Amino acid sequence: xxxxxxxxxxxxxxxxxxxxxxxxxxxxxxxxxxxxxxxxxxxxxxxxxxxxxxxxxxxxxxxxxxxxxxxxxxxxxxxxxxxxxxxxxxxxxxxxxxxxxxxxxxxxxxxxxxxxxxxxxxxxxxxxxxxxxxxxxxxxxxxxxxxxxxxxxxxxxxxxxxxxxxxxxxxxxxxxxxxxxxxxxxxxx
Numbered sequence: 001x002x003x004x005x006x007x008x009x010x011x012x013x014x015x016x017x018x019x020x021x022x023x024x025x026x027x028x029x030x031x032x033x034x035x036x037x038x039x040x041x042x043x044x045x046x047x048x049x050x051x052x053x054x055x056x057x058x059x060x061x062x063x064x065x066x067x068x069x070x071x072x073x074x075x076x077x078x079x080x081x082x083x084x085x086x087x088x089x090x091x092x093x094x095x096x097x098x099x100x101x102x103x104x105x106x107x108x109x110x111x112x113x114x115x116x117x118x119x120x121x122x123x124x125x126x127x128x129x130x131x132x133x134x135x136x137x138x139x140x141x142x143x144x145x146x147x148x149x150x151x152x153x154x155x156x157x158x159x160x161x162x163x164x165x166x167x168x169x170x171x172x173x174x175x176x177x178x179x180x181x182x183x184x185x186x187x188x189x
Contacts, residue, residue, distance in 0.1 A: 010023055010168065027169070030055060039052055067166060074173070084151050092141045092142070092145040092148065
């Protein structure tokens with residue numbers, strides 16, 4: 001078996017007459033043959049004769065194995081991407097929380113020092129550095145959130161690609177990020 005030329009990543013099968021089709025197309029082709037006819041199958045130099053019905057069972061097992069591998073890989077990839085996105089969103093919230101607490105505490109200090117010459121001198125000792133730090137923390141929080149958004153979008157893209165791949169087998173997959181009963185990622189066929 002090769003890899004689908006349609007970009008799906010689905011394995012391909014080449015028939016003895018040179019025709020190539022995806023695994024899902026091949027499964028449909030095999031199931032269109034009369035089940036009581038005999039077929040000759042060559043594997044690794046060994047020739048076996050069996051009924052089409054027996055061969056259909058073998059093809060169906062290969063398909064189930066492939067689909068199982070795709071679903072496992074898809075779930076792992078999606079959950080890893082989404083897990084990292086969730087972590088980055090959480091860290092963004094933490095950074096915003098730190099920034100907010102520091103802003104509040106510094107505002108209290110500035111108020112306590114007053115606006116006379118001493119108070120102004122004291123505020124000046126940290127003022128410029130504080131401005132740079134608060135801007136950097138704000139930018140960090142925003143960037144963490146933006147990367148989280150990108151990872152979540154990547155998880156959506158992986159799900160949509162694998163969903164399209166498995167649709168050829170008549171299989172509708174559930175988004176592994178969705179709690180049971182949720183319609184997250186549900187797209188009616």
